[in-house]
Amino acid sequence: MTLQSKPWKWALLAAALSFATGCHHSKPLNNAGANPNETATSNLPAPTATLTADPLAIDIGQSLVLNWRTTNATSVVIDGIGPVPVNGTQTVSPSNSTIFKLTAKGDGGSTEANVLVTVRVPQPPSAADENANGSEDKTDEVTFHQNVKDVFFDYDSFDLRPDAQQAALSAARYLAAHPAIKVLIGGYCDDRGSAEYNITLGENRANAARTALISAGVPASRIRVVSYGKERQFCTEENETCWQENRRAQFNIDR
Amino acid sequence: MLRSALLKSSSKQYALALAVLCVFSSPFLRAQDTFHLEATNSTDRIRIAVADFKPQSADPATSGYKHTFDTTLFADLNAAGIFDIVSKGLIPQSAPGNQAEMNLAQWSAPPASAAMVAFGNLSANNGRLIVNGFLDDTKNTQFPQVFVKQYSEEASDDQARQIAHRFADEIIARLGGGGVGIAETKIYYVKQTGQNKEIWEMDYDGANQHALTHLGTVSMSPRISPDNSRLAFSSLGREGFQIKMFSLLLNRMITFPAAGGTNLSPAWAPSGNQIAFSSSRTGDPEIWTADANGSIARRITSFRGPDVSPVYNPKTGAQIAWVSGRTGQPQIYIMDSDGSGVTRMTDGGYATSPSWSPNGQFLAFAWDRKYGPGAPGGQDIYVMEIASKRWIQLTHDIGRCDFPSWSPDGRHIVFANTPDGKDAHMRIMTMLADGTQKRALTGSGGDMPNWSWK
Numbered sequence: 001m002t003l004q005s006k007p008w009k010w011a012l013l014a015a016a017l018s019f020a021t022g023c024h025h026s027k028p029l030n031n032a033g034a035n036p037n038e039t040a041t042s043n044l045p046a047p048t049a050t051l052t053a054d055p056l057a058i059d060i061g062q063s064l065v066l067n068w069r070t071t072n073a074t075s076v077v078i079d080g081i082g083p084v085p086v087n088g089t090q091t092v093s094p095s096n097s098t099i100f101k102l103t104a105k106g107d108g109g110s111t112e113a114n115v116l117v118t119v120r121v122p123q124p125p126s127a128a129d130e131n132a133n134g135s136e137d138k139t140d141e142v143t144f145h146q147n148v149k150d151v152f153f154d155y156d157s158f159d160l161r162p163d164a165q166q167a168a169l170s171a172a173r174y175l176a177a178h179p180a181i182k183v184l185i186g187g188y189c190d191d192r193g194s195a196e197y198n199i200t201l202g203e204n205r206a207n208a209a210r211t212a213l214i215s216a217g218v219p220a221s222r223i224r225v226v227s228y229g230k231e232r233q234f235c236t237e238e239n240e241t242c243w244q245e246n247r248r249a250q251f252n253i254d255r
Numbered sequence: 256m257l258r259s260a261l262l263k264s265s266s267k268q269y270a271l272a273l274a275v276l277c278v279f280s281s282p283f284l285r286a287q288d289t290f291h292l293e294a295t296n297s298t299d300r301i302r303i304a305v306a307d308f309k310p311q312s313a314d315p316a317t318s319g320y321k322h323t324f325d326t327t328l329f330a331d332l333n334a335a336g337i338f339d340i341v342s343k344g345l346i347p348q349s350a351p352g353n354q355a356e357m358n359l360a361q362w363s364a365p366p367a368s369a370a371m372v373a374f375g376n377l378s379a380n381n382g383r384l385i386v387n388g389f390l391d392d393t394k395n396t397q398f399p400q401v402f403v404k405q406y407s408e409e410a411s412d413d414q415a416r417q418i419a420h421r422f423a424d425e426i427i428a429r430l431g432g433g434g435v436g437i438a439e440t441k442i443y444y445v446k447q448t449g450q451n452k453e454i455w456e457m458d459y460d461g462a463n464q465h466a467l468t469h470l471g472t473v474s475m476s477p478r479i480s481p482d483n484s485r486l487a488f489s490s491l492g493r494e495g496f497q498i499k500m501f502s503l504l505l506n507r508m509i510t511f512p513a514a515g516g517t518n519l520s521p522a523w524a525p526s527g528n529q530i531a532f533s534s535s536r537t538g539d540p541e542i543w544t545a546d547a548n549g550s551i552a553r554r555i556t557s558f559r560g561p562d563v564s565p566v567y568n569p570k571t572g573a574q575i576a577w578v579s580g581r582t583g584q585p586q587i588y589i590m591d592s593d594g595s596g597v598t599r600m601t602d603g604g605y606a607t608s609p610s611w612s613p614n615g616q617f618l619a620f621a622w623d624r625k626y627g628p629g630a631p632g633g634q635d636i637y638v639m640e641i642a643s644k645r646w647i648q649l650t651h652d653i654g655r656c657d658f659p660s661w662s663p664d665g666r667h668i669v670f671a672n673t674p675d676g677k678d679a680h681m682r683i684m685t686m687l688a689d690g691t692q693k694r695a696l697t698g699s700g701g702d703m704p705n706w707s708w709k
Contacts, residue, residue, distance in 0.1 A: 199496055203516070225495070
């Protein structure tokens, strides 16, 4: 296209410039990140709940105090205890590590709160302990992965799906029972998209898994996070099954 | 005088033509989907003829060096994007070695019809390569010589290439209306070596490809400093990705502090005193700035979601463009270098890898639009005018494209492309900033190119 003057072309250009207020306009996009634990069923305010335990870890035979506060709730139930007042405390003496789950229901919906309580049970020494550590390490690996399962994510997302939330809770239970194990969480992405962006997305995925473990009571000092982005792939087929395989936070024993 | 005035206006015309044609890519005008923009009209380009240089010695090595010199010089002037170069089949048979041997009428007459002629002589003696290069204005029969320059270097094929690059850059400087030549510039890139990725360097035309790092891991995102002395990049270690620094003067790694979290995608401010990068040391990947030694680090974004791939406005250093996933799929934003004045530039799709043009006016980036005019299907290189947010699409149907990087003359863009979409087949390509003259610089296994500053 040349800019030699042709009057009608300039008129068209002038018209175009006056119409074109910009090559694009902002479209509102979905806001990812609704809390899957809260369901709002009406315009009334949704209930909130917090549940704490003091202390968080006891020796078997000792007791601890559960302390909870809720708002906008009409009925509150704690698993293993039963219906309780909307705010209150309760002394309990569990015989093994437990996650106490509180459910608060109100006119605006329902919500949950959890706290993991660790009960230290002394283990008798077994003959296996005197063997080389290698075989025990291997058993650790196998049972670790049976109990601490990788969590998977939707495309371009780092929000934990409900199944991933459950997996995190089971993982936390196992880690509470094996306090010496430290965890390395790897963040991964499928091979689509930009290498740099995917490293940060992988980081956010691993951190989401880390936050879930911490909320379930695992101390932050036991968890380390490394993102690989799309630089390490678990499979290479170009289909959704393989892409889903790659969109994950992977748990490993951190040695 | 008139010629240089013409050249100045032609580079203005280029910017205006680019902006004007951006209007036609607005979704309001559906008649035109895609189009090709001329960087300069062929009537505005200078018609230059490049003579084969005259060999000045009988040394048998001379002919090899001469061939390398001649082809490199021709390619450099052809690639500059501002010349209408006379094809070798149309030039006179004679190879004038100096001013006395130059017959201007032969070169200004058809079929050459050249306005400018580059010619000279070359010899290799006693391990020394000596080149005398002349540039003549054929219309100025009284005082035709624009300049003459002598080059003397250790005789080697690489030096024959480098001398040609320097002579070409000198011609471009004299005739290019104030623009810089890129014939001596370098491109830094990621080379796939099996499971690992290392940082490599090559000349702007794809010659001289060689490794810089040997870290035995995944290294990526090389960015050269404005004084061409240091290369910042990210590398995967036990603690995840960290920013590393390589000295091109010392030809080895130099220390750079590690930090918590994942640290990647460094970028240099044009002053060379500051870098920007993505860091998740506070939990969420955000854009940080620090001085060139990694000290006095400051966080300048605070958005939920990934923030990565910052790039400074190379003209002012006062703004940063970067990629943010705060609304879902990644989009391009710009802000002031202190984090204020956040403006969103793209309105949807998947947009990454911004590169800011040397004149400060345009962003080149990778975009998978999935909507709008032009029937876009995949990830392509786009150029957007920052002031108006109008854009044009530069690549079509050549596969997946990413990581565009502007040349310092603002006339070229180098980028990564994989024709079949597979990462293993990624290679580096170059093109003019209007999308024409695309060609590959590397074979498979090249990625994330970064063009040096002048």
